[in-house]
Amino acid sequence: MTNNPSTLYRGGVLHCPADPSATALLVRDGRIAWLGADADAPAADRVVELAGALVTPAFVDAHVHVSDTGLALSGLDLSGVRSAGELLDAVSAFAVGLPVDAVVLGHGWDESTWAVPTPPGAAELGRAAGGRRVYLSQASIHSAVVSSALLAACPEAAAVPGYDESGWLRLDAHHVVRAVARASVTRAQRVAAQRVALEHAASLGIAAVHECGGPEISDEEDFTGLLALSGAGVPEVYGYWGELGGAARARELGAVGAGGDLFADGALGSRTAYLSQAYVDGDGCGHGYLSAEQVRDHLLDCAAQGMQGGFHAIGDAAISTVLAGFAAAARRLGTDRVRAARHRVEHAEVMDRRLIAGFVEFGVVASMQPAFDRLWGGAGRMYEARLGLARSLASNPMGAMHAVGVALAFGSDSPVTPLDPWGSVRAAAAHHSPVQRMSVRAAFAAHSRGGWRAVHLDSEGVLALGAPATFAVWSTPAGVERGLPVLQAEDPELRGAQDPTPLPVCRATVLRGDVIYQEGVL
Incomplete structure (x- = not known):
C-alpha cells in the first residue's frame, strides 16, 4: 500500500465524451488519475468491479432547503393528501403520542390537486391535533395553514399583510408564524434533519447542494450549522444568504453568494408571484417586494464585497424589475463586470423573449426546477388555473433559454418538490410545451456541470483526467444510450409526466x- 491509496473502478460504462470507449477510471488523491479501457488499466491498491454499471458525473441540486427537507422526510408528509378531510386525518394520526406542548409540523399539501381546493380552518386543525399547535406549509412554502393555538401564540401576525382568521396565512403574516413554529425545533432536531436530508441526497447521486437561506427562510445558526456539515461524509453544501444589502453578512456567515431566496416576489401557488397580467383565478397581479433601485444597490453591494448576488423572481413583472436593477448596476460597474459575477435568478418561471435577452446580456444564471412543469404544467393543472393555458405552456422556458445560451443550473427547491435528479432531467426533456423541451444530454449538463459553474467551479462536473473524482454509479434498467441512461419511452405517446420508463x-x-453513499457491495 502507498501513503495515498488508489482505487480502480473498472468494467463500467463511462459518461466521458472525450473518450467514449472508456470503461475504467483510477482515483488517487481525490482526482481522476487515469481513465481508459479495462485492458490498459494501471495497477491500483483497490479494485471496484462495476459489472457494467454506468458512471456519470454526480448531480448538483442548485436550490434546496436542507433543514426543511429533512424535517419533511422525517415529519408529516402531506404531498399525497387530496382533500381537507384527508389532511385532517393525517394530522390526527401524526399527533397521537406527541407531547401536548409539541408543534405539529407538516409540509406538502397542494390544494390545486383537490376537487374542493379549500384547506381546513384553524379550529378544525386544532381539534384534529388534540389542541396542539399546528403549522402545515403549502407545497410552495409561501403560505401555510395553522391551528388556532398557533395563531394565539402569534398575535402580532394579525397586524401585518397576509393574515386571515381562517388560519391560511400568506405574506408577512406567514413569515411571523413560520418563525415561531421553527423555534419549536431544537438544535439537535435540526442537525438530525440536516443529516437525513444530505444522506438522502447522496443516495440519489447528488454530491453537492446549494442551500438557499436567509432571514425569512432560516436563522443564522441553522445556516452556519449546515455549512459545518458540508462534505463530512455527506454532499458538499454551498450556501446563499438572501438578505437585501447583506453581502458582507453573507461573507461572514460563510456563504458563496448574497442571493438565493432574496424575494423579488412570491409564488404562483399562493398567487403572490408578481405578474404583468392578472391571475385568471384571483384578484390582482400578485406582489412585488423589491424596486429596481433596491436590486441595483444590492448588486453594487455585492460588487464591493466581491460576492455573487441573486434574487428569487418567478413572475414576469418581478423579473422585469430585477433586470432593470441589473441594467442600472451595469451603468455603474460596466456590463462585463456584472456578467463576470454570474449573478443568479431563482425559478424564472414566467418569461418572455425580452426577459430572456436580459439574462443573456447580463450573464445571469437561471436556477430552475424542471419538476415545476412536470407537477403543475399542462392542461388542467395549477399553472393553467393561475395563468390560463397559453401562459402556462410558455412558463418555465428552459428550452428557449438553453437555445440562446442562458446558463442553466437545475435543482428541486426541495421540499417544494422532492430530490429527484433523473426525474428532473426527464421533466426538462418532456416539458408540456414541445418548444420548451431540451435534450437529455443538455438537461443532464444543467443538473451536473451547470450547478458547479453556478458557484464558479468550472473544472467540476466532468469525467476527465485531473478532474475531481466526483461521480455516481448507476444501475440502468432501461439501458444506456450514448453514455447516458434511457429515460423516455420509445413510443412518444407514452412520454411525459407519467412515462413508465x-x-x-x-x-x-x-x-x-470519498464514497459518501454505497448500496451494498459494488
Missing part, C-alpha cells in the same frame, strides 16, 4: 474520491 438507481456516490 424506470429511472436509474444509484449504487454509489463518490465525492472527491
Whole structure:
C-alpha cells in the first residue's frame, strides 16, 4: 500500500465524451488519475468491479432547503393528501403520542390537486391535533395553514399583510408564524434533519447542494450549522444568504453568494408571484417586494464585497424589475463586470423573449426546477388555473433559454418538490410545451456541470483526467444510450409526466474520491 491509496473502478460504462470507449477510471488523491479501457488499466491498491454499471458525473441540486427537507422526510408528509378531510386525518394520526406542548409540523399539501381546493380552518386543525399547535406549509412554502393555538401564540401576525382568521396565512403574516413554529425545533432536531436530508441526497447521486437561506427562510445558526456539515461524509453544501444589502453578512456567515431566496416576489401557488397580467383565478397581479433601485444597490453591494448576488423572481413583472436593477448596476460597474459575477435568478418561471435577452446580456444564471412543469404544467393543472393555458405552456422556458445560451443550473427547491435528479432531467426533456423541451444530454449538463459553474467551479462536473473524482454509479434498467441512461419511452405517446420508463438507481456516490453513499457491495 502507498501513503495515498488508489482505487480502480473498472468494467463500467463511462459518461466521458472525450473518450467514449472508456470503461475504467483510477482515483488517487481525490482526482481522476487515469481513465481508459479495462485492458490498459494501471495497477491500483483497490479494485471496484462495476459489472457494467454506468458512471456519470454526480448531480448538483442548485436550490434546496436542507433543514426543511429533512424535517419533511422525517415529519408529516402531506404531498399525497387530496382533500381537507384527508389532511385532517393525517394530522390526527401524526399527533397521537406527541407531547401536548409539541408543534405539529407538516409540509406538502397542494390544494390545486383537490376537487374542493379549500384547506381546513384553524379550529378544525386544532381539534384534529388534540389542541396542539399546528403549522402545515403549502407545497410552495409561501403560505401555510395553522391551528388556532398557533395563531394565539402569534398575535402580532394579525397586524401585518397576509393574515386571515381562517388560519391560511400568506405574506408577512406567514413569515411571523413560520418563525415561531421553527423555534419549536431544537438544535439537535435540526442537525438530525440536516443529516437525513444530505444522506438522502447522496443516495440519489447528488454530491453537492446549494442551500438557499436567509432571514425569512432560516436563522443564522441553522445556516452556519449546515455549512459545518458540508462534505463530512455527506454532499458538499454551498450556501446563499438572501438578505437585501447583506453581502458582507453573507461573507461572514460563510456563504458563496448574497442571493438565493432574496424575494423579488412570491409564488404562483399562493398567487403572490408578481405578474404583468392578472391571475385568471384571483384578484390582482400578485406582489412585488423589491424596486429596481433596491436590486441595483444590492448588486453594487455585492460588487464591493466581491460576492455573487441573486434574487428569487418567478413572475414576469418581478423579473422585469430585477433586470432593470441589473441594467442600472451595469451603468455603474460596466456590463462585463456584472456578467463576470454570474449573478443568479431563482425559478424564472414566467418569461418572455425580452426577459430572456436580459439574462443573456447580463450573464445571469437561471436556477430552475424542471419538476415545476412536470407537477403543475399542462392542461388542467395549477399553472393553467393561475395563468390560463397559453401562459402556462410558455412558463418555465428552459428550452428557449438553453437555445440562446442562458446558463442553466437545475435543482428541486426541495421540499417544494422532492430530490429527484433523473426525474428532473426527464421533466426538462418532456416539458408540456414541445418548444420548451431540451435534450437529455443538455438537461443532464444543467443538473451536473451547470450547478458547479453556478458557484464558479468550472473544472467540476466532468469525467476527465485531473478532474475531481466526483461521480455516481448507476444501475440502468432501461439501458444506456450514448453514455447516458434511457429515460423516455420509445413510443412518444407514452412520454411525459407519467412515462413508465424506470429511472436509474444509484449504487454509489463518490465525492472527491470519498464514497459518501454505497448500496451494498459494488
